[in-house]
Amino acid sequence: MWSRSKTADLTEGRAPALRFPAPVSAWPASHPEGRIPQAQTASRFRRIPVYRQKYIFLLPGLLVLIAVILFPLLFTIRVSFSSWDVYNPGLNNAGGAMYARMWDDARYWEALRRLSVLSISTVLIQYVLGFALALLVWREIAARRFFRVLFLVPMMTTPVVMSVIWRTIFHESLGPLNPILDAIGIGAQPWLSQPGFAFAAVMVVEIWQWTPFMFLLLLAGLLSLPSEPFLAAKVDGAGPIRTFLSVTFPMMGAISVGAILIRAIEASKIMETVYVLTSGGPGTSTETVSYYIYIRGMRDFQIGYSAALSLTYLIIMAVALTLIAKALMRLMVRGAQA
């Protein structure tokens, strides 16, 4: 059969050279020795015992993440127990003074309440709109691929850059929005100078920017659904609404929970839109937690205080998101199975 010298001939180019990585279907049967030849790279790893080689995969990424994120986080915990600011830079021991100050900081708790309202309402609106859009272009519509691409575009654009553009759109005297509202009889509105309207403006931008992400996740889910239950529903004579309530929606339960959670995680960090669009104003009426911490830490340079604020923020968000995740699972996944 095949001898060593014959294999050497193959590599010398008299016969077509074997290319790697070989397609899975091509080996091992197609190879003369029924095994993949060892290339240069293999010998280097041979020195590490095989059962240890699993660490080659995990450790590089894990160590980078620990170095870049875990250590700064531990450092933040230490800093939050100091009163590091412009006048007293450096680590000292202030005990829980910063946390006591935070307890009485109405502006912080107000920002937290506002962030909750903003993120929960925008994510729910995004979910409803995203689901509706996904259903619309799911099937049975002309040019659906065109609409899918179009609906995805906003999530690819840079949020801050689009927020700057939105700021010109909301401009009260020169922007295009008020003339349009005037023309359809609603009338011009003080978009960025009245608290309620400024809040609505932030919501509009968030919805424009991130509904596509919800749409993407939900449409991917819809397209992965099996077709048999829909056939069964059709045979049983169910109309479109009945089919949605009894077939589509229950099957989308787990995917919905996943999509809502991913968006809720991102929405809990909202700050860039606010920074560009309103700078937290008018007054502090659109300030979110991230933006308030930014003002305290990066602008006023109250490092110790902002560390205490951000740790509390992180813990509250982690706990809140876990609770939301549990509640949603119970509501949408188990509810659908019952």
Add this chain to the structure above:
Amino acid sequence: MKTFYLALKYLAVTLWSAFVIFPFLWMLSTSFKSQNAVTGGATWIPWAQFEPSLAGWKSLFGGVGGINIVKPYINSVIVTGTASVIALVLGTLAAYGLSRFTFRAGPIRNADITFFFISQRIMPPIVLAIPFFLMLRWLGLLDSLPGLILVYVAALMPIAVWVMVDFFNTIPRALDEMAWLDGCTPVTTFLRVILPNVAPGLVVAGMFCLIFGWNDFFFAFTLTFTQTQLLPVSIVALNSSVTPWWSLSAAAIVSVAPLAVLAFVVERFLARGGLAGAVR
């Protein structure tokens, strides 16, 4: 009744399309305006409503009232590209390890390590901004490309792990075992057998890394000053009470255009069902 439903469907799709396109049309139109055209009130159609001018587009290369965005643009490409590649390599390796081998350290199991990776997305950037600032200053990397790349690698890796773990889990383990029997080490198994099979996953993960890297503003904003501005930072720097809307719009178009093309790629993956794994 059926035609009524159909009409309603197309009406809804058209309305949302208008909402999506609205800001893009506005910035396209504004980018060809001069100062007079902007302060005269909102207009849309060149020649008919205002005299078009190329001032905004010319100001992208420096000049009065604009910014030279060439250097920030190159910086953004370097940082996003390098960080995405590194994050993708590290993230893919880690995801393969977590999907195939058992790791144990005290009470910590694979699921906990995976959760540690993915949970980094929960971390609000502001929590890390100040320690990052101090860390980069200590390393002498503040306001530099390597410093930004380091931070972006950490920010993007969770995305790569999140997407790739699911893709690796869909590849049967029998494939690995066959490769081992045929004399591959874990590393060569990964490189020659498994990696070619998760190419779609790599594209999806790489795409998400690019999107989130290119579009990030906060870290670039807090960790750089004048030497190494990234694109979003230099565009937002134009945002003030006397914003030159024409330069701003032109800069915004060249900034969002390259990634908008990715929408086509994402749609192709949707049609083939390649994204289903990432959702679950």
